Amino acid sequence: MARVELVNVSKRYGDVIIVPGADLEIKDNEFIVFVGPSGCGKSTILRMIAGLEPISGGEIHIGDRVVNNVSPKSRNVAMVFQNYALYPHMTVRDNMGFSLKMAKRSKSEIDEAVNRAAEVLELGQLLDRKPSELSGGQRQRVAMGRAIVRQPDVFLFDEPLSNLDAQLRTQMRRELKKLHMKLATTTIYVTHDQIEAMTLASRIVILKDGEIQQVGTPVEVFEKPANVFVAQFIGNPPMNILEGIFETSGGSPVVRAGGSVFPVPEGRVPDLAGGAPVLVGLRPDSIKMGENVERLPKEWWCRGEVVVSEILGGQSLLEIVVDDNELIAEVEGRIEAQPGETVPIGFEFDRMVLFDPETTKAIS
């Protein structure tokens, strides 16, 4: 158990900058998820924390130590790899006990630790099998077992579930969450799957091109994205972004986008002069249809023309045009609107996010 701190940590390969300089503080027992598109540097940062990749600059702290020059084995971190990285010639028992064997612990001590971990992960019957005799989910469990046997200060997970099928992935995700609650160990988890990030994380770190875009709880990054990238990366379907002009004329602040005039509710009014260009962010699920429209204030109502509607069982996904603005809406219930039909819709404008079109950063 330990906190982890990155101070201006950077990574370069020759002239190619992978991570220009990352600052991050991870509290004890926190479950941190690094998420971002391929090549965003999330695995590189994880490997730098593990010590598998030398850092080009900055400092990494684990607990009270600066570990820049500490070898991977002395950092007391355990890592679970995407392809499990089990030793194929060893039994499950030997795989799990390998780190303790390397630490020259006694045989009885190793057996006890392995049995305890096997009990936690329900691996008891598999201990004498080889990895090739296990299913994908079982191998994943063994890889986790190997990590918990040594009681590390920090767990590192590098896309551990991406080789599993969808159903198993959901199941393992829950088990991971339970495991973290049981062991209460600082965990850093890398994924490109935003659902894993949203469901597992105490805080999410969103990365792009090696730079941290935002750090926050799942709800924070969903409701208050720091920039357009985060707004569109987190959430599926992504946030609707419209170009508009901020205006204060006529008393109440509004944003004009296309033919629409969106009122800006109190608390969301930016510190901008009238006539400033902005980007308006509206989550697909902040658009309401059917009876839910009536629960919103009247001035948030308008009408839209349905272009396509898709029913996904409990909810519906619609493409609608509101005054020349194309929007994606994710609404509750089965909305059976015909293409071309004009329907009443409502916006939760209190969830509107405004961005600066130059910097693409959110305007507070």
Place this chain on the structure above:
Amino acid sequence: MREVSRDRIKAFITLLPSVVLIGVFVYGFIGNTVWISMTDWRGGAALSENPVKNFIGMQNYVELFSGFLDGRFRQDLVNAVYYSVLLLVGAVGIGMFIAILLDRKPRGEDFLRTVFLYPMSLSFIVTGTIWRWLLAPQGGVNLLPTYLGGKALDFQWLSSMKTVLLFDWQNLFPILLYLAAFVLILLGLGKLRRDPSRAFKHYLVPGVVLGAVVWLFGDLLPRALFMEEEHGFNLATLGIILATIWQYSGYTMALYLAGFNGISQDLMDAARLDGASDFDYYMHVAIPMLKPITISAVIILSHISLKMFDLIFAMTGPDNAATGHPALDMYLTTFRANDFAKGAAIAIVLFLVAGTFIIPYLVTSYRQRRNAR
């Protein structure tokens, strides 16, 4: 059903020519050699148009192993054993060591790999000629210490008359039984951790009992020879072993290097995080994982060493008894002494010894393939 049988007929017809050819030219000739080895086809009339060949059973084999005149064959057999063991240890050990060094990705790895693999491309005659020259008593390797200011060595690499590790051929049976007991005990110790009861039952107890029985009652075993005849490791073969290791360690290096490269980076990272040093990684992870490669290397090298002919021919000639080899002896016996029957017997002995290496390998690899399905 008719489809299947037509397929079978087609397959049979396609395979027939090679089956017939291999049947005649490989197995037929092996059979013919076995037959000849049981006759008395030898002597002055052996080359006549219609030589006399009388069936004499196993007599040629009995003579080879216990005959008064066939000490040369027995020494050659002992040479072949030492030669194989030292070649295996040397070529596998050095090849593995170089592979580990190159696996660390030093600068110029590609170039070095070619350098180490290069001796493989030479023919044994060329290797033999080069090394005979390098191992000359007053040149080459013996002069190396003088470059460091030392005294030149005077070791006779190819013509030393010294012999070490002597044993009496009379005691062949007890020695073989001791060896069997030793191997059983070693295997038992190896399996002790995984399955102690089986290790004791099948390996340790039989091994110890066998050793004890031979020690107590070994005198009752028949003598392999009616007279004393000492054989041992002739130091003159060192030069030949050195040249063969030089030629083949690059080959084992290539085998291991390919194996090491095939191990995923994640596995190496996992081992590092588990606290394994580089030494531990190779010792506990990489080398055990490459067991199939080690087995292949052992099989390939042992059958090469058992069939060795041209290298020895080039380095010391066929007549140097100290560096003899059964394959050379076979040649001399057959074509110089015109003793076709005994030459055939030597050939069959070599064939059986090579079989003891290769047949278990084929059986296990066949089983593995069947299990993998």
